[in-house]
Amino acid sequence: DTAVSQTPKYLVTQMGNDKSIKCEQNLGHDTMYWYKQDSKKFLKIMFSYNNKELIINETVPNRFSPKSPDKAHLNLHINSLELGDSAVYFCASSQDSGHGYTFGSGTRLTVV
């Protein structure tokens, strides 16, 4: 069983479209995250949720809206996609202390 699973793995879409990426963890962790890896492979936090509550929103455009229906799921919805949104998006989860950090396999988003 995959500990942190993201879907889809690849997403190619046109500018202006709305798309969602889903993430689920079966580790019992209370904290989940979305990270973005840009074309230079630099990783940066976008959002963090603890027990369904948003605790970090790192100056991400409001076209990006995370949703956590329960503590095992953290989805990312993106409105009006732009070329600059092309990146790899990683979901992750951890215990509150930061122990057990586990990453999903990433979603490669390409906006054309």
Add this chain to the structure above:
Amino acid sequence: KNEVEQSPQNLTAQEGEFITINCSYSVGISALHWLQQHPGGGIVSLFMLSSGKKKHGRLIATINIQEKHSSLHITASHPRDSAVYICAALTGTASKLTFGTGTRLQVTL
């Protein structure tokens, strides 16, 4: 300037060599992670440490909190160690990671 700096950016080694990757940080941390990202893209946490030294197989990670510096060592390197190694500072009560720019390691036969 990044809050977390790594060196070198790129490293080529021959099989069997001892490898060191360095990480310096300017923020207050609760711990530091060393991560490995293979060409396929997946990210794995190798170590989380807040003091001293940890060892797992051929990998050793050390941290000096006073000097705000950590190192990752690989002994008897092997081509399968080829990957990007990233140090990441765990900061704040929200346990967010602030990443270094990564070190791309290539181990040749």
